[in-house]
Amino acid sequence: MNYWLMKSEPSAFSIDDLKTMTEQTEHWDGVRNYQARNMMRDQMKIGDRAFFYHSNCPVPGIVGLMEVVREGYPDHTAFDPNSKYFDEKSNPDKPRWFMVDVKYIRHTKRVIPLDELKALAALENLPLVRKGNRLSLMPVSETEWHYILSIEDRPVR
DNA sequence: GCCAACGTTGGC
DNA sequence: GCCAACGTTGGC
Numbered sequence: 001m002n003y004w005l006m007k008s009e010p011s012a013f014s015i016d017d018l019k020t021m022t023e024q025t026e027h028w029d030g031v032r033n034y035q036a037r038n039m040m041r042d043q044m045k046i047g048d049r050a051f052f053y054h055s056n057c058p059v060p061g062i063v064g065l066m067e068v069v070r071e072g073y074p075d076h077t078a079f080d081p082n083s084k085y086f087d088e089k090s091n092p093d094k095p096r097w098f099m100v101d102v103k104y105i106r107h108t109k110r111v112i113p114l115d116e117l118k119a120l121a122a123l124e125n126l127p128l129v130r131k132g133n134r135l136s137l138m139p140v141s142e143t144e145w146h147y148i149l150s151i152e153d154r155p156v157r
Numbered sequence: 158g159c160c161a162a163c164g165t166t167g168g169c
Numbered sequence: 170g171c172c173a174a175c176g177t178t179g180g181c
Contacts, residue, residue: 013169033176055167060168114168131174132159132175134165134167134174134176138175159180159181160178160180161180162177162178162180163177163178163179164176164178165176165177166173166176167173167174168172168173
């Protein structure tokens with residue numbers, strides 16, 4: 001099983017939004033970065049787990065857990081001229097962008113804020129806390145995954 | 158293939 | 170709202 005971290009701006013789509021979707025499942029559309037695209041197209045597998053991360057908000061951080069329930073398939077929002085994610089260079093015959101479907105598992109017991117994650121030596125290799133990294137989707141090692149879950153109950157500072 | 162200009166991300 | 174960092178575009 002692989003582990004991931006997926007960012008979303010809560011003003012656009014939040015963990016609470018995911019929880020209220022039909023079957024608590026939604027497609028993760030709008031990713032327009034090739035590195036992230038490749039991960040969704042090639043590497044994310046059914047059953048993989050992912051952290052839901054809120055970005056660009058008062059307290060950026062990890063807010064919940066999700067499960068991958070559908071593997072990479074074309075992001076149809078790229079085909080829709082009325083979508084803000086429209087990309088004229090993508091079409092159904094030769095899709096440029098891909099997405100996966102994710103299902104809500106649960107909220108974390110508290111928001112695990114970015115500034116706390118940054119302070120933890122055990123997470124120094126997590127792309128999220130590395131200077132200049134802007135990936136909206138990134139792999140999390142099994143060790144990092146379990147470590148983060150272990151600090152859910154109490155801040156480690 | 159280089160690289161300047163531009164657009165985007167996202168913390169602060 | 171600012172701006173550092175990075176990715177993409179396109180002229181050459």
